[in-house]
Structures are given as structure tokens and as C-alpha cells.
Amino acid sequence: MSTPAAAASPPQRVRLIFAALMLVLLLASLDQTIVSTALPTIVGDLGGLSHLSWVVTAYLLASTVSGPLYGKLGDLYGRKPLLQASIVVFLVGSVLCGLSQNMTELIAFRALQGLGGGGLIVLTLAVVGDIFSPRERGRYQGFFGAVFGVSTVIGPLLGGFFVDNLSWRWIFYVNLPVGAIALIVIGVAFHSRAEHVRHSIDYLGAGLLAAGLTAIVLFTSLGGTTYAWRSAESLTMLVVGIVTLAAFPFAERRAAEPILPLELFRNRVFVVTSAVGFIVGLALFGAITYLPLYLQVVKGHSPTSSGLTLTPLMVGLLFTSILSGQLISRYGRYKPFPIVGTAIMTVAVLMLSRLEVGTPIWQTIVAMVVLGLGLGMVMQVLVLAAQNSVEHSQIGVATSGSTLFRQIGGSIGVAAFGAIFTNRLAGELAARLPAGAHIPTTANPEIVKQLPPAVHSPYVHAVAAALQPVFLTATGIAFIAFALSWLLREQPLRTTTTAAAAGVEPPVAAGEPQQQTTAARPVPREPMR
Numbered sequence: 001m002s003t004p005a006a007a008a009s010p011p012q013r014v015r016l017i018f019a020a021l022m023l024v025l026l027l028a029s030l031d032q033t034i035v036s037t038a039l040p041t042i043v044g045d046l047g048g049l050s051h052l053s054w055v056v057t058a059y060l061l062a063s064t065v066s067g068p069l070y071g072k073l074g075d076l077y078g079r080k081p082l083l084q085a086s087i088v089v090f091l092v093g094s095v096l097c098g099l100s101q102n103m104t105e106l107i108a109f110r111a112l113q114g115l116g117g118g119g120l121i122v123l124t125l126a127v128v129g130d131i132f133s134p135r136e137r138g139r140y141q142g143f144f145g146a147v148f149g150v151s152t153v154i155g156p157l158l159g160g161f162f163v164d165n166l167s168w169r170w171i172f173y174v175n176l177p178v179g180a181i182a183l184i185v186i187g188v189a190f191h192s193r194a195e196h197v198r199h200s201i202d203y204l205g206a207g208l209l210a211a212g213l214t215a216i217v218l219f220t221s222l223g224g225t226t227y228a229w230r231s232a233e234s235l236t237m238l239v240v241g242i243v244t245l246a247a248f249p250f251a252e253r254r255a256a257e258p259i260l261p262l263e264l265f266r267n268r269v270f271v272v273t274s275a276v277g278f279i280v281g282l283a284l285f286g287a288i289t290y291l292p293l294y295l296q297v298v299k300g301h302s303p304t305s306s307g308l309t310l311t312p313l314m315v316g317l318l319f320t321s322i323l324s325g326q327l328i329s330r331y332g333r334y335k336p337f338p339i340v341g342t343a344i345m346t347v348a349v350l351m352l353s354r355l356e357v358g359t360p361i362w363q364t365i366v367a368m369v370v371l372g373l374g375l376g377m378v379m380q381v382l383v384l385a386a387q388n389s390v391e392h393s394q395i396g397v398a399t400s401g402s403t404l405f406r407q408i409g410g411s412i413g414v415a416a417f418g419a420i421f422t423n424r425l426a427g428e429l430a431a432r433l434p435a436g437a438h439i440p441t442t443a444n445p446e447i448v449k450q451l452p453p454a455v456h457s458p459y460v461h462a463v464a465a466a467l468q469p470v471f472l473t474a475t476g477i478a479f480i481a482f483a484l485s486w487l488l489r490e491q492p493l494r495t496t497t498t499a500a501a502a503g504v505e506p507p508v509a510a511g512e513p514q515q516q517t518t519a520a521r522p523v524p525r526e527p528m529r
Helices: 012-030 034-045 047-075 079-099 102-131 134-167 175-190 203-222 232-254 262-266 268-298 304-309 311-331 336-352 363-377 380-389 392-432 445-449 451-486
Strands: none
Touching: 012 079, 012 102, 012 134, 012 175, 012 311, 012 451, 034 047, 034 102, 034 134, 034 392, 047 079, 047 232, 079 102, 079 175, 102 134, 102 392, 134 311, 134 380, 203 232, 232 262, 262 392, 262 445, 268 304, 268 336, 268 380, 268 392, 268 451, 304 311, 304 363, 304 445, 311 336, 311 363, 311 380, 336 363, 336 380, 336 451, 392 451, 445 451
């Protein structure tokens, strides 16, 4: 007899937990994008223009660094208490961000919020791995992929709405009711097995990983903006990052319970999914970051209008994310989806590289729909494949590892594409504008609109021309992801929960009968590849 968690039709309480997990994931992913629209208003209210980038960087840094720690600690001590703690930390950080009176306070509280946010994504995906079997999990993780897509598009739109109609502080306060509902449901409906086992914490490995990731994220986020790429500060961050990350494997080899086990990197499925996720993160963030710039500066759309214009991307992602999940659960195969998805992504970004000042808006919309269709087949399927390839005891670190590589790819992508755009824009402006013409130092849409006609037209043509190499580079990167996806080894999706497959009692919903699992005797471990 199968467990309720693994059944084709999950019980009501399990569905309730899943809905709460979707709310948690929406909180974490939405907060990565909702702040961007409100930043000019926040600076106008609190001051501190020179520290503007830190409002985003603080959250990104804290969430990226804490993710692997949550993944490992969840494997060791159970995911429910850590998930509850991360929600509380996130909500406390949200309240304090809304109450901030100066930029220093806001940056500090954004870091606190990020410490909670890092656990929300990793632990949510890992809890789904506990509750549903890999065969069933594709269906549910497809909805998670849809949540990521929705948050990417509606985040800036919601931020603009709150700024225009309420206050920028509401972009943080809005987290409270949603987080409170999720916290209550998880506390009441989700019961995990209590294990009383003494564990060894890998403090050295955790410290080296945190230091290395901190240095790399700061280097990619602040290099070329706050600090010049060749400045002493940038080079110091790069060296610290390289040295600490190089020392990390030696610490893990000696650790009793490593924070990121090195045997994962002997698992071909994990390595390929991580590499594809890293590259997809590079291309995705590069493309989506610069689409609003094209719409607002080149096409002259308002922030709200450009947000609405990005909706087709969300529609495409919603469709294929849910559809691919359903098909994976029905047929038990996942390899075709990353291959097809990355191919479609490559075509979509190539279409974006053809955008010019006079390009009809419908062509932009078609390209965004195609990009969304491709993304929906890739992001959550990679997590599913990684989880299916490891033992239950490593599902947390496999999940956090997959998420980590995508986040690092996104950080590097934004920095790399920013450097490409800035350098190309400088050359285009020098070639198109008359000597001595006064131009804005940043591509601020409102300032660009006020430029005199003799300067405005060459300026927007220069921006459009500078965006083309950004999307062309993203096309090449997406093609690399397509090539790598063919190396993904397809393993049969288990039809029991990963906990049951390891001979361990899975977490259950409160009040559900604890039935005998189909895997009462341990299933032989899958060889690490």
C-alpha cells in the first residue's frame, strides 16, 4: 500500500501544505524583484544614492550564502522547524525594512530578510521532495516553476503600484499576511518525523563556502558600478573568493558531515543539472534585466506599461511549466524537456537580439512568449532530476546546490551583461552624437524623455544598438546550455517518496494515517555517477 504522500491523489491536508509552500516560494522569489521599481523613490525618501545597489546586493548576498546551510541543516535536523524559522526571520526582516529611517538601516534589514529568504526557496523545494515521489513531483514542481515566472514579471509591476498608490514601505509590509498564513498552515498541518541523532556541524566548510560566495557575489554585483573592475577593492574580493572556494573541497574531504558533499560532484546528473542551471541563470537574468530597459528607454513605455508588456513571458512560462510537470508525472521521463526548453530559449534570445528602435511591439511580444515557453521546460525539471539522482539523506543539499548554481549564474550574468552594455553604449554614443552634446550618465527613462530631439533620437538608437550584443551573447550562452542538456542522463523516476526509497519514514500531514509504505524494505542505493 502506498503512502498518502505518494498516492496519485494526495489527501486534503497534503494539498493544503502544498498551497502553503507555494505561498512561501512566492514570498521569496517576489522579494528579489519587487524592490527594483521602488528604488528611486526609496532613495528620494531616505537619501544615500551612493549606496543604492546595496539594497539589492544585501538581499541577494544573504540569500545566496545561506541557501546551502539551510539545505544541509534540513537534512540533518528536519525541514519543518528550519522552514518555520526562515519564515519568521524573513517576516521580521520585512517589518524592519518597512520601518527603516535611513539607508544604512534598510541595507542591514534587507540582509536579515535575505537570511530568511535563502531558506524559503531551498527548504520549500526539499519539503516537496519529502512529501511526493519523484514521479508525482514533476506535476507539483511545475507549479513552482510557474510561481518563479509570475514573481519575475509581476514583482516590478507590484512595486510600481505600491509606490504610486500607497508607499514604498508596503512592498515589505505586504509580506506579513501571506507569510503568516503560510506559517500557520505549515505549523498545524505538517508533521515531520523527529530524529534524535547527534550530528557533527561542518563549521569550517560552512565558513569557507560563505566567505567565498560572499566575495564572488560582491565582486560581480559591485564591480563596474560601485568599484572599478581593476580597483584594489574589486581585485581583493576576487582573490578572496578564489582562495576560499579553492580551500573548500579540502575542508569537505575531512569533514564528518560536509555542508556540500563532494560525492555530489561525482554524480553525473547533479553535475549536468548544476551546469545547465548556472548557464540558464546567466542567460535568463541577462535577458530579463535588459528587456525593461528596451521597453522604457527605446520604446518610451512607462514602468507600469513595460511591466504589463512582459506579461506574455509569464503566460508562456506558466503554460509549459505546468504542462511539462504533468507530462513528466504521466510518462516518467524528464530528459527531453531541458533539451527542447534550452533550444527554444536559444531561438527566443536570438529573436531579442534583432530588436531595433522601429521594431513593432508585437515582434517583441512574440519573442517574450517564446522565451517563456522555453524557460518553463527547464528550471524546475533540473531540480527534479537532481533530487531523483541522490539518496534521501542528500535531497536538501542537492536542492540547495541546484539553486545555488542558478543564483551564482544570475549574479555573474547581470554583471557581465552590464559590462557589455556599458562598453558598447559608450562607443555608440561617441559615434552618433555631435561633440559636446550633453547626455545623461545613466539610461534613466524619465531623463531620456526630456532630451532635446537632436539628442534624443541618436541616444535611443545607441541604446538599442548597445542591447544587441547583450542578447547575442545570451544566445551563445543559451546554446551552450542546449549542448550540455544532451549530456543529462535520464534515470527512472521513483514511484515512492525519496524518504520511503531510503527506508525512512517520510514526513506526513497532521491527522493522516501512517500506512505501510511500498518500500518497507530499503531499496538498493543508486550508484553515484
